[in-house]
Amino acid sequence: MRDRLINDLLDWYDANARVMPWRVSPADRKAGVKPDPYRVWMSEIMLQQTTVAAVRDYFNRFTARWPTVADLAAADDADVMAEWAGLGYYARARNLLKCARFVVDECGGAFPDTHAGLLKLPGVGPYTAGAVSSIAYNLPEVVVDGNVERVMSRLYDEHTPLPAAKPVLTEYARALTPIDRPGDYAQAVMDLGATICTPRNPACGICPWRDPCAARAAGTAPELPKKTPKKPKPERLGFAYVARREDGAWLLETRPDKGLLGGMLGWPGSDWSDAPKTNPPLDTDWQTLNATARHTFTHFHLTLTVLIARVPKDAAPSAGSFVPAADFSPSSLPTVMRKVYDLAADPLRHIDPDQS
DNA sequence: AAGACGTGGCT
DNA sequence: TAGCCAAGTCT
Structure with missing residues (x-):
């Protein structure tokens, strides 16, 4: 059952993976191409609460101007903040610089290659540590973002509202994380959430998980995940x-x-x-x-x-x-x-x- | 541990 | 259009 789920998703990903400037395609990865941890890290920081469309140009400008973590660590604060302007959540840019300097000064210029090591970096939380671990280093760490929460809540028809449901959904996701191809798997679930298992009008008819999906069977997919209501803005x-x-x-x-x-x-x-x-x-x-x-x-x-x-x-x-x-x-x-x-x-x- | 922390696109 | 939503982290 578990293997069938994973293989169906990876097959779908092999045929439908989105192309992004920071991503190594499944074919290239199979051919032995290794992602650059600096670029994976940079993309994951930028993608926090931010759409792919908004990130693309910023990522290209940042990596063109500062091609390595050493280049970024040597940058002027004001230049980095100016380059980040418009992308939002500016603590990310301050932590980006802090992190680059930490990697250069305390890690010999190389990103930590363990989940625990990554988690110590400024601006890197459970999601980003998991994403860099799996995507850059092919480690079988669980990756839970908004897409994964939505996909898991539907696959298992979980009606507990977020954020209370987060621990359960994380356990569902952890149980599915494969030893083989964890990086492709992580990106596959997120691509599925971004293109098929969307918040509104999910395209269940063409979903590689339409048969095993409990919410699809129950007809509850469009209303999941449940969320606790937000307070009005003053x-x-x-x-x-x-x-x-x-x-x-x-x-x-x-x-x-x-x-x-x-x-x-x-x-x-x-x-x-x-x-x-x-x-x-x-x-x-x-x-x-x-x-x-x-x-x-x-x-x-x-x-x-x-x-x-x-x-x-x-x-x-x-x-x-x-x-x-x-x-x-x-x-x-x-x-x-x-x-x-x-x-x-x-x-x-x-x-x-x-x-x- | 609940709130602070940006922005643009879509419905 | 007003609200929801996007690859979360920090305090």
Whole structure:
């Protein structure tokens, strides 16, 4: 029974594996090609809570700019954060650098090749340690992500809501993890979850596991996995100040490492709350824009009032510092800050960086 | 151990 | 459109 399940899935994977920049195809793997642990690790960090479509370009840019873990370890923090801008969950980028430096400084420049060793790395939890173990080193470690949870909950018609069901689903997944081809198997379950056993409208008719699937038999597949309901997001307000100096420089600040958007570049501003306090970084004549910047984070909605000003060469800000126009790109901003830029840039566009 | 932590795409 | 969802980790 177990072997039949595994073989049916691997056969399906051999014929239907998705092609990705970080992946070794089942055919190449069979021919002896070994994945680069650095690239596997990088892809798994980027893929945490993030879609393949969103990751692809970031992965290509990161690995082109920093081809090895030693290259990444030697990078400037600000360059890495700027390159990560827009991908979200910025603690991942801070941990990415920490991890690269740890591997270079404490592991002789090679990624640990055991599950326990990987688990010690910053930003690497049970999922990523399992994924790197199996995909990069072909170790039979269990890999449980959102796809696997969904697939297992349906295969065994498990109705206990997540996250309470996580331990049971992990045991189901562990029992199916093969000694042979664990890396291909892990990627096969995730591909199945991403393309066939999807959250809505699962394509049960073409699923390699349609016969053994308990939820398919019970007709409950579309409603699984059950999840405990989420809390509503509160509304918060804030102010953002965009100052441009007469030589074209922008007033920006690097946010503290801890907390929301930690380590990222942004516009000086107020706290984000029910009743934010105005605290302009410069004493000047601020102009309030008509439009506001709306953004939704994981746990709250935000409406930002944007204020702009053109300031003289000798302006002395109480927060942030002026960045020359030539050194600034809006693509280095997290998305909420880029929305502010998009609103402010037009009215401020007439400043000529060359006239100084 | 429950909440913090981003973003874009899809329905 | 408002909400759900995506290869989770940290505290």
